[in-house]
Amino acid sequence: MTRPVKTAVFGTGSWGTAFAMVLADAGCDVTLWGRRAELADAINSTHTNPDYLPGVELPATVRATADVAEAAADADFTVLAVPSQTLRGNLAEWAPLLAPDTVLVSLMKGVELGSAMRMSEVIEDVTKVGEDRIAIVTGPNLAREIAARQPAAAVVACRDEAVAQRLQVACHTPYFRPYTNTDVVGCELGGAVKNVIGLAVGIADGMGLGDNTKGSLITRGLAETTRLGHAMGADPLTFSGLAGLGDLVATCSSPLSRNHTFGTNLGKGMTLEETIAVTKQTAEGVKSCESVLDLARRHGIDMPITETVVGIVHEGKPPVVALKELMSRSAKPERR
Numbered sequence: 249m250t251r252p253v254k255t256a257v258f259g260t261g262s263w264g265t266a267f268a269m270v271l272a273d274a275g276c277d278v279t280l281w282g283r284r285a286e287l288a289d290a291i292n293s294t295h296t297n298p299d300y301l302p303g304v305e306l307p308a309t310v311r312a313t314a315d316v317a318e319a320a321a322d323a324d325f326t327v328l329a330v331p332s333q334t335l336r337g338n339l340a341e342w343a344p345l346l347a348p349d350t351v352l353v354s355l356m357k358g359v360e361l362g363s364a365m366r367m368s369e370v371i372e373d374v375t376k377v378g379e380d381r382i383a384i385v386t387g388p389n390l391a392r393e394i395a396a397r398q399p400a401a402a403v404v405a406c407r408d409e410a411v412a413q414r415l416q417v418a419c420h421t422p423y424f425r426p427y428t429n430t431d432v433v434g435c436e437l438g439g440a441v442k443n444v445i446g447l448a449v450g451i452a453d454g455m456g457l458g459d460n461t462k463g464s465l466i467t468r469g470l471a472e473t474t475r476l477g478h479a480m481g482a483d484p485l486t487f488s489g490l491a492g493l494g495d496l497v498a499t500c501s502s503p504l505s506r507n508h509t510f511g512t513n514l515g516k517g518m519t520l521e522e523t524i525a526v527t528k529q530t531a532e533g534v535k536s537c538e539s540v541l542d543l544a545r546r547h548g549i550d551m552p553i554t555e556t557v558v559g560i561v562h563e564g565k566p567p568v569v570a571l572k573e574l575m576s577r578s579a580k581p582e583r584r
């Protein structure tokens with residue numbers, strides 16, 4: 249008899265926990281690692297995650313631990329779900345304990361500040377594992393909705409299609425439908441930049457602007473994401489798929505999105521400090537807008553919406569002024 253697929257999920261936040269549930273529902277053996285032993289104990293004794301997904305019952309087969317070696321041992325898939333800006337430091341500690349042939353899977357949607365590396369690049373840089381053993385899961389996957397087992401599709405991307413197919417099987421459930429893709433650059437960029445566009449749409453919502461503004465920001469946001477992706481070697485068609493348009497629509501429409509909500513608070517006139525103080529979870533776009541702009545400059549790509557978000561979030565530009573500047577740029581053809 250073959251043993252169940254063994255998975256380790258690092259990060260007991262909302263998405264790490266919800267994805268652990270998906271893996272368990274798909275029949276995998278799941279160990280969830282978290283920093284705090286009290287939370288791991290609470291997950292094991294109550295089969296809930298009271299801090300990040302209160303009220304959601306987890307499968308009894310999801311076991312939590314605060315012991316890295318215990319979580320990592322023999323894992324076929326090692327799933328990483330910590331904030332993008334802490335990943336490098338976390339992985340440096342975990343790398344010696346990872347199972348030798350494990351596939352490393354990023355659930356994260358950010359770009360590292362300073363290096364402007366995507367998360368799969370950070371993983372490769374720190375662990376020296378080849379790109380054929382690094383995968384990502386992305387798409388329109390708000391953790392709360394997945395935890396309620398509402399139907400959603402996702403993308404499992406890896407340069408090695410056979411690895412993507414193995415991961416696809418490992419996380420396929422009646423409510424979670426993963427598609428494979430080998431365009432890791434495009435899928436990963438789609439997930440990171442949609443957080444920045446989600447901030448922009450949230451800001452517009454907070455300012456009381458309507459659906460024309462939202463439709464325009466989503467579409468032109470996708471255009472600038474595609475321009476950057478193309479320059480970085482991604483397939484432009486990836487951005488009309490789940491990792492691009494799909495995720496953008498979910499994030500820009502949902503009050504469950506932390507990035508969208510963060511933007512809404514800024515658009516209503518809260519300061520950055522006030523907004524950070526009321527944001528209890530990771531809103532990746534807040535830091536990644538700067539690294540995405542860094543990437544755009546390195547590749548010589550114009551990303552006006554991203555630049556506007558950086559201006560509002562990090563340079564204290566009032567949203568009304570930033571929006572006026574965005575709208576008064578010189579006229580140009582649509583496909584540019």
Ligand SMILES: NC(=O)c1ccc[n+]([C@@H]2O[C@H](COP(=O)([O-])OP(=O)(O)OC[C@H]3O[C@@H](n4cnc5c(N)ncnc54)[C@H](O)[C@@H]3O)[C@@H](O)[C@H]2O)c1
Pocket residue numbers: 259260261262263264265282283300329330331332334338355356357358389390391392528529530532
């Ligand atoms: N929540 C979602 O709906 C969702 C969906 C898809 C992708 N994502 C992505 O998944 C990643 C994780 O998001 P999340 O929603 O689980 O975030 P979260 O804020 O809910 O949880 C973050 C987790 O990381 C831990 N953490 C924080 N700082 C740490 C550190 N220095 N070292 C180790 N662990 C640390 C926290 O304790 C927590 O367990 C992000 O990149 C996010 O963009 C989230």
Ligand SMILES: O=P(O)(O)OC[C@H](O)CO
Pocket residue numbers: 357387388389390391443446495498499504505506507508530531532
């Ligand atoms: O809550 P957000 O803004 O991090 O968005 C969550 C997911 O990325 C949506 O797919």
